[in-house]
Amino acid sequence: xxxxxxxxxxxxxxxxxxxxxxxxxxxxxxxxxxxxxxxxxxxxxxxxxxxxxxxxxxxxxxxxxxxxxxxxxxxxxxxxxxxxxxxxxxxxxxxxxxxxxxxxxxxxxxxxxxxxxxxxxxxxxxxxxxxxxxxxxxxxxxxxxxxxxxxxxxxxxxxxxxxxxxxxxxxxxxxxxxxxxxxxxxxxxxxxxxxxxxxxxxxxxxxxxxxxxxxxxxxxxxxxxxxxxxxxxxxxxxxxxxxxxxxxxxxxxxxxxxxxxxxxxxxxxxxxxxxxxxxxxxxxxxxxxxxxxxxxxxxxxxxxxxxxxxxxxxxxxxxxxxxxxxxxxxxxxxxxxxxxxxxxxxxxxxxxxxxxxxxxxxxxxxxxxxxxxxxxxxxxxxxxxxxxxxxxxxxxxxxxxxxxxxxxxxxxxxxxxxxxxxxxxxxxxxxxxxxxxxxxxxxxxxxxxxxxxxxxxxxxxxxxxxxxxxxxxxxxxxxxxxxxxxxxxxxxxxxxxxxxxxxxxxxxxxxxxxxxxxxxxxxxxxxxxxxxxxxxxxxxxxxxxxxxxxxxxxxxxxxxxxxxxxxxxxxxxxxxxxxxxxxxxxxxxxxxxxxxxxxxxxxxxxxxxxxxxxxxxxxxxxxxxxxxxxxxx
Ligand code: AHR
Numbered sequence: 186x187x188x189x190x191x192x193x194x195x196x197x198x199x200x201x202x203x204x205x206x207x208x209x210x211x212x213x214x215x216x217x218x219x220x221x222x223x224x225x226x227x228x229x230x231x232x233x234x235x236x237x238x239x240x241x242x243x244x245x246x247x248x249x250x251x252x253x254x255x256x257x258x259x260x261x262x263x264x265x266x267x268x269x270x271x272x273x274x275x276x277x278x279x280x281x282x283x284x285x286x287x288x289x290x291x292x293x294x295x296x297x298x299x300x301x302x303x304x305x306x307x308x309x310x311x312x313x314x315x316x317x318x319x320x321x322x323x324x325x326x327x328x329x330x331x332x333x334x335x336x337x338x339x340x341x342x343x344x345x346x347x348x349x350x351x352x353x354x355x356x357x358x359x360x361x362x363x364x365x366x367x368x369x370x371x372x373x374x375x376x377x378x379x380x381x382x383x384x385x386x387x388x389x390x391x392x393x394x395x396x397x398x399x400x401x402x403x404x405x406x407x408x409x410x411x412x413x414x415x416x417x418x419x420x421x422x423x424x425x426x427x428x429x430x431x432x433x434x435x436x437x438x439x440x441x442x443x444x445x446x447x448x449x450x451x452x453x454x455x456x457x458x459x460x461x462x463x464x465x466x467x468x469x470x471x472x473x474x475x476x477x478x479x480x481x482x483x484x485x486x487x488x489x490x491x492x493x494x495x496x497x498x499x500x501x502x503x504x505x506x507x508x509x510x511x512x513x514x515x516x517x518x519x520x521x522x523x524x525x526x527x528x529x530x531x532x533x534x535x536x537x538x539x540x541x542x543x544x545x546x547x548x549x550x551x552x553x554x555x556x557x558x559x560x561x562x563x564x565x566x567x568x569x570x571x572x573x574x575x576x577x578x579x580x581x582x583x584x585x586x587x588x589x590x591x592x593x594x595x596x597x598x599x600x601x602x603x604x605x606x607x608x609x610x611x612x613x614x615x616x617x618x619x620x621x622x623x624x625x626x627x628x629x630x631x632x633x634x635x636x637x638x639x640x641x642x643x644x645x646x647x648x649x650x651x652x653x654x655x656x657x658x659x660x661x662x663x664x665x666x667x668x669x670x671x672x673x674x675x676x677x678x679x680x681x682x683x684x685x686x687x688x689x690x691x692x693x694x695x696x697x698x699x700x701x702x703x704x705x706x707x708x709x710x711x712x713x714x715x716x717x718x719x720x721x722x723x724x725x726x727x728x729x730x731x732x733x734x735x736x737x738x739x740x741x742x743x744x745x746x747x748x749x750x751x752x753x754x755x756x757x758x759x760x761x762x763x764x765x766x767x768x769x770x771x772x773x774x775x776x777x778x779x780x781x782x783x784x785x786x787x788x789x790x791x792x793x794x795x796x797x798x799x800x801x802x803x804x805x806x807x808x809x810x811x812x813x814x815x816x817x818x
Contacts, residue, residue: 186753188715190730192739192818193759195709197659199731202398202469204703205665207624208459209405210450211436211678212671217284218685219388219670220454223295223371224281224354225447229263230431236447241355242277252365260421260430264300264367269308269358278311278357281369284447285674286351288687289314294374295323296381297354298340300367300427306330307362312341314371316349329364336367342374350687368427378465382426382453387690388670391683392466395700399469401534401623401665402459407450408473408537409480411435413488416475419503422455423518429455435480440677442636448675457519460507460528470507471565471663473534474500476547480538487543490550497554504530504559534565538595540576545583552587563590565621572596572606585618591662593623600627600646604746607649608721610657620660624667625650626680626695634778637671639680641788641809642746642777644694648811649722649744651702652729656719658710666699673783684783691781694788697772698811701790705740705770705813707731713741726751726806739763741814745806748777755802755814764817767802769795773810 208214216222225237234251250266257264269277289295297312306328314323325343354371358364376383377390392400403417410416411433421430429452437448456472463470477488477496488496502515507530509516519528535551536544548566555564566589568580577594584592596602603625610620627643627650634640647666654661671681682696692700713720713730720728725747731740739760745751757763772790779787795802797816806812 186715186724186726186751187756188713188720188728188741188743188753189756189758190711190713190739190741191758192711192732195711195732195734197710199655199658199706199708199710200398200662202663203658203706204397204699205399205401205468205471205663206392206395206397206669207405207665207667208400208402208669209667210403210407210434210454211405211668212676212681213284213445213448213674214668214670215454216449216451217675218672219384220451221372221376221383221385222451222453223283223287223373224369225284226449227370227451228261228368228427228431229265230261231447231449232433234263237282239280239282241280242272244277258427260428261367264365266363266365267358268363269360271361272359274311274357274359278355280353280355282353283351285672286317286687287353287371289322289345289349289352290373290688291345291348294342294344296340296342296372296374297325297370298338299369300336300338301329302336302365303329303331303362305362307360308364309359311357311359313355313357314345315353315355316347317351322347322349322352348688384454384458384462388683388685389462389466391690391692391696395703397466397468397703399471399663400459400463400466401471401473404473405537405668406480406482407435408475409478409539410475411480411483413479413486416479418499419456419472419474420499422452423457423506423522426453429453435483436677442677442679443675445675445677456506457522457524461524464528469532470528470530471532471534472503473537473565474503476536476539476544476551478536478539478543478547481540490546493547493550497551500533500535500551500555501558503533504562530562532563532565532591534567534593536567538567538569540569540580544580548584549587565591565593567593570595570597572598585614589618591621592618593621595624597624597626597628600629600643603627603646603650604722607653607727608719609653610660611653611719611721613657613660615660619662622654622661622664624665626666628680637679637780639693639695639780640777641694641774641779643680644698644788645744645746645809645811647695648698649727649746651698652727652742652744653721655702655729655731655742656710666695686783689783691783691786693781694772694779697788697790701770701772701811701813705742705815707733707740708735711739724751737818739816739818743804743806743812745808745810748808750808751806753804753806755804757800757816760818761800762818763797763800765797766794767797767814767816769793769804770813771807771810773807775808777809
């Protein structure tokens with residue numbers, strides 16, 4: 186096999202946004218995941234207000250009450266009232282179980298905080314972190330004295346003595362009196378960038394390592410909500426966390442591998458934090474907003490056109506929140522949260538997996554209002570989930586006629602579909618709307634490979650498909666695998682890009698593929714031919730090439746989806762000052778159903794040096810492999 190790469194005339198630019206990430210609070214991705222809060226149901230707002238909590242010690246009627254007061258806080262009306270009758274430490278208290286336990290690291294400082302209210306001194310609160318065997322591995326205490334105001338916030342820190350994957354937090358109440366408690370919270374001190382009450386550093390690092398071009402948030406189906414009351418409303422996710430109104434997660438107890446009746450959205454990870462995350466990892470923010478339609482796979486609730494304006498206004502206000510001056514209404518909210526500079530929003534999505542004439546009608550109304558007010562913002566519209574169906578074609582055609590800037594295509598299909606579609610965009614119209622491959626993953630048959638399905642073969646099929654996106658970078662401007670994160674303890678959907686437990690993260694073979702593409706995206710497409718044709722599956726091989734004009738490198742990607750090694754040669758034309766050695770990164774494995782686990786990651790990239798001889802490089806393409814060749818000029 187000879188692949189001829191011609192670098193004399195670089196083709197279309199590869200967009201800086203080309204490879205990004207799709208974040209949704211599914212599989213405990215946010216609460217119980219990247220949002221590092223360890224206390225579940227910290228504000229007693231779950232449908233069962235004590236879910237996640239156990240009451241310790243004998244109680245009499247009235248010793249523990251859950252008060253629901255909208256005059257106290259409309260967004261967060263519940264709090265606890267505890268009576269303490271001459272109790273000693275260890276007699277009366279509460280334990281929080283965390284999100285399938287709390288992951289605790291030895292030597293790390295933990296930040297405990299709570300809001301409390303009491304009329305008189307007399308109560309001491311002892312906080313104890315206990316490991317799975319009940320041993321205390323960290324503790325602190327304070328005397329709950331009344332303050333000058335009504336409620337007050339107490340913040341303390343202590344260091345954990347031992348590591349544990351499933352610790353619990355107990356608060357013992359000692360003394361006499363009555364005390365109200367709310368927002369009981371515990372965070373590790375070593376969050377991403379050490380931000381107080383921030384994000385899990387190891388999970389963010391996995392994203393930062395990919396250098397993603399964009400981050401799409403907050404989903405996915407949670408944008409739409411199971412019903413409209415439970416849709417994602419960004420305005421309710423900004424400002425002080427105690428004023429963010431919690432809702433039930435659309436993925437609560439549905440499509441469940443492990444039952445997740447405790448799946449709620451606290452919105453501690455809200456729109457400010459999403460924008461900040463995007464900025465931290467150098468990704469363009471891509472928020473997707475509800476278009477007046479609830480999830481069409483659920484209730485399919487619909488806002489009548491005459492009531493759509495508040496939804497459109499939310500989109501207009503979001504542009505102000507992200508980009509407006511600190512003196513504007515929503516820019517001020519951002520500035521008050523600590524970010525007076527703009528977040529540089531350039532794209533906005535309208536609806537997720539919505540369809541039918543109802544979607545088109547609403548999409549047109551959003552487009553008209555947003556383009557009039559913010560012509561600088563590019564709009565993303567969705568063409569949904571059925572890439573070979575009539576509905577998909579209809580939406581695509583209609584959205585193209587509407588001059589949609591981007592059309593968001595989703596494909597969760599078999600590995601074979603991905604291979605068969607590697608040339609999907611070769612004949613796509615070159616002018617007009619651009620493609621956003623917004624959610625994709627090769628889904629193995631779970632009866633064959635097991636329920637989590639993140640095999641090497643699936644990843645290699647995605648790699649083959651990505652050669653087609655890269656070759657067509659003039660029309661495909663963005664691509665993201667989905668979903669991004671999954672908790673091994675509580676997930677609803679698989680496969681996923683990154684698996685986590687309370688203390689560990691693991692990149693799947695698909696993660697390695699996405700990362701290799703993202704780190705090797707180049708700046709322009711180069712033509713790559715074999716026997717005068719693009720390589721789109723002949724002899725089980727797929728290939729594409731780019732040039733990086735800044736780093737002065739030619740980058741060739743070759744995928745072998747067969748079970749046999751294939752010998753080949755890359756012949757480079759158009760540059761006669763090539764370096765004598767090149768770097769070859771290979772992701773491969775003899776077992777097509779190999780998977781990466783927390784403690785064993787057989788599918789990892791391996792880098793070697795290879796010789797460049799008379800403008801050509803000889804390669805042996807391993808079975809089930811992606812190879813990325815970088816040659817300096
Ligand atoms: O990625 C999981 C789900 O798949 C998303 O929420 C939805 O957009 C799609 O159906």
